[in-house]
Amino acid sequence: MNNDNPVDGTSSPEVQTGDGGGNAGGAVERAIDRDVLAPFIAVLAWIVPGLGHLVMRRRGRALVFFLTVGGLAIAGYLLRGNVFPPRTGEPFGTLGFLADAGSGMFYFLSRFLESAGPNVSRAAGDYGTRFIAAAGIVNLLSVFDAYEIALGRRTM
Amino acid sequence: MIGSWAELLVARNVSPQISHFSAMCLFALLVSIALAGLTKRTALERVKYAASCFLKFLAVGIAIGWLMYPFSH
Numbered sequence: 209m210n211n212d213n214p215v216d217g218t219s220s221p222e223v224q225t226g227d228g229g230g231n232a233g234g235a236v237e238r239a240i241d242r243d244v245l246a247p248f249i250a251v252l253a254w255i256v257p258g259l260g261h262l263v264m265r266r267r268g269r270a271l272v273f274f275l276t277v278g279g280l281a282i283a284g285y286l287l288r289g290n291v292f293p294p295r296t297g298e299p300f301g302t303l304g305f306l307a308d309a310g311s312g313m314f315y316f317l318s319r320f321l322e323s324a325g326p327n328v329s330r331a332a333g334d335y336g337t338r339f340i341a342a343a344g345i346v347n348l349l350s351v352f353d354a355y356e357i358a359l360g361r362r363t364m
Numbered sequence: 365m366i367g368s369w370a371e372l373l374v375a376r377n378v379s380p381q382i383s384h385f386s387a388m389c390l391f392a393l394l395v396s397i398a399l400a401g402l403t404k405r406t407a408l409e410r411v412k413y414a415a416s417c418f419l420k421f422l423a424v425g426i427a428i429g430w431l432m433y434p435f436s437h
Contacts, residue, residue, distance in 0.1 A: 272397060276396070
């Protein structure tokens, strides 16, 4: 059998080995690229909701996250919900800050969008506080999603 | 510009005029869409999941509201 096709018998394994080595090298490079890019994409996804997905050409998902996070945050500000500052001095305030800050640029825009300040003496203000926190949590979920996609752990 | 627009809305007292039910619907709608976008692949699957999630949000919210009703009287 090997004598019938000596060239094929010897050349094929070499070619396969060569290709395999090339693929392995490319795979390692891609893995390194992903490891470097994934945190960068996560930061982009945090700063501007949906931008991490947009960079990876997932436009539909990017639009969904931008609209939902933006909608929740702006509705919260218009309802005059409470925006937690970085230093509140209490554990629940810190958790509130972490949730609020999750919405990225919408957190930093709060001073412009809610210039009249919070008003939690009314039910609407209390709802607004929850809307703002939910916006941050949803955006954090989108950040993790973008990070996983960038690492290649999620294909969808 | 955004700040002045928001100030205008707040000054006219437009924003806080929202009922409990409307706030719940808005919240349920936006969160349902976000969860559908996060977990489903195709547009059809997303629409189905968002609709299902939205209705479940409303059902659970109304059920909890009725469960708490006796405590308010």
